[in-house]
Amino acid sequence: MENSGAPRRNLLLVEDDLANSLTLSALLEDAGFTVVIAESCAQLAGCLQGPSRYDAVLLDSTLGDGDGWELIPLIRRQLPEAKLVLVSGQQSFGTRAPVDAVFQKGEQVSELLACLERLLHR
Known part of the structure; x- marks a missing residue:
């Protein structure tokens, strides 16, 4: 997916x-993303302060210090233009997930990269 002529996309990875x-960040960077990692709800809040701009957010549905689901409204409010991909081990969400895409843990990373490419129109 790396395109040396295209600008790098900024991605916020929320994973505890x-x-x-580290593995996902390295793969995403190889694919042309600049990755910032937040390892907790508290770190995510810090990443959302200030003028930082993210093209996409990968959000783990369960974090050590809170529920990733509860962060969705905050992310939507602070980063209205960013694409939001929920990363989860759950198989069913019903109408609970107001996100742009869901990536199931255990799927191939190539599927995640293809999803991001579609969402970001690369």
Whole structure:
């Protein structure tokens, strides 16, 4: 997915599992993203302060210090233009997830990259 002629996209990765966040961050950076990692609800709040701009947010549905679901309204309010992808191990959401896409844990990362490409029109 890397396109050396295209500008890098800014992505906020909200993931409390350090191994997962480091691995996913490296794969996303290889695909052309600039990645900022927030490992908790508290760190996410800090990332949303100030003029930072993100093209997309990958949000883990469960975090060590809170429920990722509860962060959706905050993210939508602070980053109305950003695409929001919920990362979850749950199979069913009903109408509970007002997000742009859902990535199921265990799926291939290539599917996540394809999803981001579609959402960001790359």
